[in-house]
Amino acid sequence: MPLSDTPAPMLSVQDLSVWFGDTHNRFQAVDTVSFTLAAGESLGLVGESGSGKSTILKAITHLATDISGHIHLDGTPLTGPRDKSFYSTVQMVFQDPYASLHPRHTVDRCLSEPLRLQGATDIDNRVRQVLEEVGLGAKFRFRYPHQLSGGQRQRVAIARALVQNARLLLLDEPTSALDVSVQAEILNLLSDLRKDRGLTFLFVSHDLAVISHMCDRILVMHQGKITEVLQDKQLQSGTAETPYTQGLIEASRGFTRKEMAGA
Amino acid sequence: MKRFLTVEDLWVRFKTRYDMVEAVRGVSFSLGRERLGIVGESGSGKSMTGRALLGLVRPPGDVSATRIDFLGQDLHRLPEKKMRHIRGKEISMVMQDPKYSLNPVLTVGEQITEAYRLHNRVSQKIARAKALEMLEEVQIRDPERVYKAYPSELSGGMGQRVMIAMMLIPDPKVLIADEPTSALDVTVQLKILQLLDQLVEKRGMGLIFISHDLPLVSSFCDRILIMYGGRIVETCRADQLDQATHPYTRGLLQSLPDIRHPRERLSVLTRDESWKQEESVNAII
Amino acid sequence: MTQSSTRSLTRWLRTDEPASRLQARCIQVYNGWQDLRSNKLAMIGLIIILGLVVTALFAPFLAPQDPYAQDLSRRLLAPGQDGFLLGSDELGRDILSRIIHGAGTTLYIVLLVTLTAPVAGLIVGTVSGYLGGWTDAALMRITDIFLAFPKLILALAFVAALGAGIENAVLAIALTSWPPYARLARAETLTVRNMDYIAAIRLQGAGPIRIIVGHIWPLCVSSLIVRVTLDMAGIILTAAGLGFLGLGAQPPMAEWGAMISSGRKYILDYWWVATMPGLAIFIVSLGFNLLGDGLRDVLDPKKAQS
Structure with missing residues (x-):
């Protein structure tokens, strides 16, 4: 049995390209992107x-289907519709907590349905447990999304992603x-969950400060391509290689007043 | 002050x-x-x-x-x-998302000239010249093209420039x-x-x-x-x-x-x- | 039940933190009932519908006379005359008794149609909207074909093929009235199918049937209910039209639509013959409308709150 120094990556993406639209109006959103993600790592996009x-997250989860290239999860290639074991390993948390919870379903239904799909038996206990884990007590169990604040909704969405004991979260x-202030609470929660459960994160954001807080390694994307791989340290010192990334870093520091042209 | x-x-x-x-x-x-x-x-x-x-x-x-x-x-x-x-x-107001504050069925030019003529009794021609001048002032490179464009044809940044032009034209x-x-x-x-x-x-x-x-x-x-x-x-x-x-x-x-x-x-x-x-x-x- | 146990039940139903799914469900029903009860118009609707049901169930006991007993010597008497509270028809039958006996038939038609057409429309519309592609194209063309025919003509064709009778009339009405529901359900589906919460349940491994039934139907139902209650009077009248053409309820059966049709001949001189069953239809469809509106609000937890 061959031994290798580096452990096999949890997720590997090779030459991934993704298109949207039909044949007449096809638009390439992702252009031959490759990266790997080790178990326990937190990778930023x-x-x-x-x-x-x-779009990369959509391709991994098969929500975008017009793709080329290879995606491997735990060494197994992912092609076509994903199976049960994929969904219990990989889960996603969406951007807008106001759109990602079904308006007519209670928190309980939202959390117990994935368990039922999985064929779990101790549904009640696990729902209670995961609610506790994301910092919502039992009193939230039978509420509807419109009775919750944005932060509480996002906690429910995180609980939904974790209730099947997923190991890789696509955020x-x-x-x-x-x-x-709510962002800080949610980011802390995510960090804690990652530590407690040994989760792996693929974290997508436009906010450099948030992503550098959450991730060890950061891929900078521009026009469908990965233009640069940043280490956490580089961000702190503000030394990026490409002018595009440099621009992003400067922009994240706020507004700098320039003298009026000709004045 | x-x-x-x-x-x-x-x-x-x-x-x-x-x-x-x-x-x-x-x-x-x-x-x-x-x-x-x-x-x-x-x-x-x-x-x-x-x-x-x-x-x-x-x-x-x-x-x-x-x-x-x-x-x-x-x-x-x-x-x-x-x-x-x-x-x-x-007093003018610029809102968050140009997608929702511009009228989708009118061209950019029509909207800016309307904003101007609402407060100034001038001919269409003068209003048009003023609108183009304003589009230039918000640093839109080809004002003629944007003037004829519909809001859906503009990017977010461009839309917000148009919004600002529209709000600033009555001075x-x-x-x-x-x-x-x-x-x-x-x-x-x-x-x-x-x-x-x-x-x-x-x-x-x-x-x-x-x-x-x-x-x-x-x-x-x-x-x-x-x-x-x-x-x-x-x-x-x-x-x-x-x-x-x-x-x-x-x-x-x-x-x-x-x-x-x-x-x-x-x-x-x-x-x-x-x-x-x-x-x-x-x-x- | 003693007073204290009533109070503890109320407390059980009012808690903020239900302990079990059953309790949460009960609380939801209880709150829904409270909402419905605070809506006066909906309660009027509910009372009308309950009245209709009671009338239909106990027609033989409630009717003052035999609805089929003819007496040509006492035909076309005005309301209140000779013991006919709502008058008598062209064959001397008591209109009130016929309306009471017709309630069952009307309820039967309405229930049968509302249990078939909107459900069929919901299934076709949501499947078509959610799956898209070829399924959508095929289902929507079929819907268009049904929509293209005038309703009554199509119903006539069905009844002619299936034979006269109330069941076949109902079937024909159902077959002709589902397309608008399908269109409506499809439009609703198209707006929700790209929402994140649908993507989220797909990522939990749910298949299309579960998504359509459990996640899309609940969002389409409220607009369908409104549409159905608005169509209710039309359904009763279409059934009457078929009866009039000799293809629905057959004489001497007491059926409101058929009663209007036969009373139509005398409308200028003896207004009550057609008006009384007409009023009955009006009141019942009003009842369905009011109740439907109230139900829609209750079914939508967000609206009920604001």
Whole structure:
């Protein structure tokens, strides 16, 4: 049996391209992207709107189907519709907690349905447990989304992603629709859960500060391509290689007043 | 400093079936030839404050104030007919998402010329020339093309430039910008702010910049009001935001992740019930 | 039940933190009932519908006379005359008794149609909208074909093929009235199918049937209910039209629509013959409308709150 120094990656993406639209109006959103994600790692995908960062998550989960390239999860290639074991390993948290919870379903239904799909038996206990884990007590169990604040909704969405004991979380801008003080609570929760459960994160965001707080390694995306791989340290010192990334870093520091042209 | 606006004891109340919600609670501030930032989280009343100034609070919302003085006129007691003259011509407003504030079935040109001719009796030809000039001023490279375009054909940044052009064409003295760049990418956001900054400077306007983004406001504005629960909890010079003393402001600042100073965990804001009971800080200078 | 146990039941139903799914369900039903009860118009609707049901169940006991007993010597008497509370028809039968006996038939028609057409429309519309592609194209063309024919003509064709009778009339009405429901359900489905919460349940491994039934139907039902209650009077009248053409309820059966049709001949001189069953139809469809409106609000937890 051959031994290798580096453990096999949990997720590997090779030469992934993704298209949207039909034949007449086909648009390439992701262009031959490759990366790997080790178990327990937290990898960031940063870029502006239309850079293709969220599309990669859609391709991994088969929500986008017009793709080429290879995706492996735990060494097994992923092709076509995903199976049960995929869904109990990989889960996603969406950007807008106001759109990602079914308006007519209680928190309980939202959390117990994945368990029922999985064929679990101790549904009641597990729902209670996961609610406790994301910092919502039992009193939230039978509430409807419209009775919850944005932060509470996002906690429910995180609980839904974890209730099947997923190991890899795909986080699509999970805090960009929230207030900063709520953002801090959710980011802390995610960090804690990652530590307690040994989760692996693929974290998509347009916010460099958030992503550098959450991730060890960051891929910068621009126009469907990965233009740079940043280590956490580089971000702190503000030394990026490409001018595009440099621009992003500067922009994240706020506004700098320039003298009026000709004045 | 010349004062454009003086707002004294402004309240906005909403009556619901069961109780009364007070969105803005006794806010007082003034605006001169400056960039005034109003910062707060959702529900702090910052947007409602901006709307109340222009009389844009719809029923069942109810606005009351000791006075909203705009260059000697009390906007709060002005009849709607006269208010319509102020709105757009003297005080303009730029909203968050150009997608929703531009009319999708009219071309950009039609909308800008309409905005101009609403307040100036000029021929279509003059209005058109003025519109093109304005599009150029907001740094749109080929104004002719944009003039004929429909809003759906524009990118977010371009749409917001058009919005700004439309709002500035009647030459208002005060501009209220409600999260004007929140829907845009960071790099585009900075370009729009740069533009806004230059226009405000050049025309000697007063700007009210409403935003949830503390670092952005502190780097862009001259003076900041921090709102919480419908009140101003603190006011300070923008470049002295890091010396803010109110626990709410401090909590907000500390809950932000910082690229240069990474931390294991972010500090979480614990809200104090007493903040809601405090008097609103008077920000008239 | 003693007073204290009533109070503890109320407390059990009012708690903020239900302990079990059953309790949560009960609370939901209880709150729904409270909402419905606070809606006066909906309660009027409910009373009308309950009245209809009671009348239909106990018709033989409630009717003052035999609805089929003819007496040509006492034909076309005005309301109140000779013991006919609502008058008598062209064959001297008591109109009140016929209306009471017709309630059952009307209820039967209405129930049968509302249990078939909107359900069929819901299934076709949501499947078509959710799956899209070829399924959508095929189902929607079929829907269009049904929509293209005038309703009554199509119903006539069906009844002609299946034979006269109340069941076949109902079947024909159902077959002709599902397409608008399908269109409506499809439009609703198209707006929700790309929402994140649908993507989220797909990522939990749910198949299309579970998604359509459990996640899309609940969002389509309220607009369908409104539409159905608005169509109710039309359904009763279409059944009457078929009866009039000799293809629905057959004489001497007491059926409101058929009664209007036969009373039509005398409308100028003896207004009550057609008006009384007409009023009955009006009141019942009003009842369905009011109740439907109230139900829609109750079914939508968000609206009920605001």
